[in-house]
Amino acid sequence: MNVNYTVVTYLIYLAVSIGLTIWVARTLHRNGRIFLVDVFHGNEPLADAVNHLLVVGFYLVNLGYVTMALKLGYDVADSRGSIEALSHKVGIVLLVLGLMHLLNVFVFNRMRRNAILDNAPPPVEPDACLMPPALPRT
Amino acid sequence: MRSLTVLFDPSCALCRAARWWLDGQRKYVPMEFIGAGTAVAAQRFPGLDPASTLKEMTVIGDGGQVYRGAKAWLMCLWALREYRQRAIRWSRPDRVQYARRFVAWVSRNRKVLQRASA
Numbered sequence: 001m002n003v004n005y006t007v008v009t010y011l012i013y014l015a016v017s018i019g020l021t022i023w024v025a026r027t028l029h030r031n032g033r034i035f036l037v038d039v040f041h042g043n044e045p046l047a048d049a050v051n052h053l054l055v056v057g058f059y060l061v062n063l064g065y066v067t068m069a070l071k072l073g074y075d076v077a078d079s080r081g082s083i084e085a086l087s088h089k090v091g092i093v094l095l096v097l098g099l100m101h102l103l104n105v106f107v108f109n110r111m112r113r114n115a116i117l118d119n120a121p122p123p124v125e126p127d128a129c130l131m132p133p134a135l136p137r138t
Numbered sequence: 139m140r141s142l143t144v145l146f147d148p149s150c151a152l153c154r155a156a157r158w159w160l161d162g163q164r165k166y167v168p169m170e171f172i173g174a175g176t177a178v179a180a181q182r183f184p185g186l187d188p189a190s191t192l193k194e195m196t197v198i199g200d201g202g203q204v205y206r207g208a209k210a211w212l213m214c215l216w217a218l219r220e221y222r223q224r225a226i227r228w229s230r231p232d233r234v235q236y237a238r239r240f241v242a243w244v245s246r247n248r249k250v251l252q253r254a255s256a
Contacts (some may be wrong), residue, residue: 123229126203
């Protein structure tokens with residue numbers, strides 16, 4: 001049987017990597033929305049817009065990496081070589097996806113924290129209160 | 139809270155340095171600085187005892203709220219973009235005593251600290 005293992009490896013690599021990217025991006029899209037709605041004080045259209053933009057960036061970076069990392073640089077001779085090459089390539093894609101995903105979660109959390117801080121009330125009670133006549137003109 | 143007025147001791151180099159440092163930070167709430175014990179301070183806040191404002195840093199909110207010592211510092215830090223989270227953290231009931239002790243210690247030893255930093 002005349003099978004070109006290298007090409008088959010490439011095709012499996014692309015299918016698995018793109019599938020993983022779509023799965024992670026959808027997870028991010030679904031769960032990030034809740035954070036963003038909170039950050040934007042219930043402004044759902046804005047939250048959806050930012051969410052969509054973030055997910056598009058996520059897709060571009062990850063698919064860009066998957067595409068660039070495709071080339072093996074040697075010919076695969078048998079199924080064992082194919083599996084070994086795939087495990088190495090897919091493993092790196094998983095690590096990149098994981099890093100990008102955690103970065104996104106960090107960004108969401110950071111946005112939420114900043115939104116909370118923007119509206120934080122004074123942290124301590126006053127020691128005294130001046131009567132209004134003592135107040136400076138505003 | 140829309141603005142804070144900070145009364146600092148203009149005769150103390152450390153207090154002046156703190157004033158300039160606060161002035162240079164990015165803020166959530168604008169701050170105005172007035173020398174404690176000056177005629178301007180007496181005119182603006184006749185209800186405040188000048189001697190007490192010279193002893194401890196005093197901050198006045200736009201609604202007439204008076205904060206002294208550690209609370210004044212926590213309010214100033216709360217007004218700053220970079221320090222709001224820390225101000226909230228050090229205002230927690232179980233932690234505020236450390237903030238109070240630290241500010242009291244610096245305030246008590248400010249002459250010594252000034253000489254050491256000069």
